[in-house]
Amino acid sequence: MADVHSKAVRSKNMRAIATRDTAIEKRLAGLLIECGFDFRVQDEQLAGRPDFIIDSHRCIIFTHGCFWHHHNCYLFKVPATRTEFWLEKIGKNVERDKRDIRRLLGEGWRVLLVWECALRGRKKLSDNALTERLEEWVFSGGHHAQIDTLGIHALDDDGWQAPPGS
Numbered sequence: 001m002a003d004v005h006s007k008a009v010r011s012k013n014m015r016a017i018a019t020r021d022t023a024i025e026k027r028l029a030g031l032l033i034e035c036g037f038d039f040r041v042q043d044e045q046l047a048g049r050p051d052f053i054i055d056s057h058r059c060i061i062f063t064h065g066c067f068w069h070h071h072n073c074y075l076f077k078v079p080a081t082r083t084e085f086w087l088e089k090i091g092k093n094v095e096r097d098k099r100d101i102r103r104l105l106g107e108g109w110r111v112l113l114v115w116e117c118a119l120r121g122r123k124k125l126s127d128n129a130l131t132e133r134l135e136e137w138v139f140s141g142g143h144h145a146q147i148d149t150l151g152i153h154a155l156d157d158d159g160w161q162a163p164p165g166s
Contacts, residue, residue: 022063022065023120024063024065024114024116024119024120025041025051025063027119027120028051028052028061028063028114028119028130029041029052031127031130031131031134032052032054032061032134034127034131035131035134035135035138037054037056037057037134037138038054038055038056039052039053039054039055039061040052040053040055041053046060046104046109047099047100047101047103047104047107048062048096048097048100048101048103048104050062050104051063054138057110057138057139058108058109058110059109059110059111059112059137059138060104060109060110060111060112061111061112061113061114062097062111062112062113062114063114063116063119064097064113064114064115064116065116066115066116066117067090067116068090068093069090069093069094069097069115070090070091070093070094071115071116071117071148073115073117073123073148073149074117074121074122074123075116075117075121101144105143105144110141110142110143110144111143111144111145112134112137112142112144112145112146112147113145113146113147113155114130114146114147115146115147115148115149117148117149118130118147118148118149123149124149125147125149125151129151130147133147133151133152134147136152137152142154144156
């Protein structure tokens with residue numbers, strides 16, 4: 001199937017995709033404020049330039065788009081055009097994520113991934129459910145975990161096991 005847009009229009013659309021202050025980051029920031037957490041954002045000195053850093057608890061939180069970081073959920077769909085290109089590009093994102101997370105864990109940080117599907121869409125978690133999961137993870141001393149539409153799940157240090165049914 002051919003792209004419905006010209007190369008120039010597709011390029012313009014791709015350039016418009018934000019890398020910070022996205023809707024899911026804004027929602028999570030509001031929830032972190034509601035929980036009373038003091039946090040920093042987008043520290044370029046840390047591997048992966050984390051979306052949120054809670055220094056008082058040595059916590060790093062990434063908000064991952066389900067498409068760009070290949071989450072096994074209803075929001076991820078392999079494009080019908082240039083499939084090989086997209087799978088390679090997204091695969092590189094996943095490998096970079098794993099490398100950055102291993103580095104952060106090695107530096108003594110705790111890492112939480114919050115997936116886009118937990119923050120928006122038809123299966124998103126309620127604000128109450130999200131704040132409970134955030135507080136649960138931060139205060140429990142959990143090492144490495146993810147939040148998706150099914151709740152919170154511990155991960156191995158190289159992380160990417162999706163829980164059954166996600």
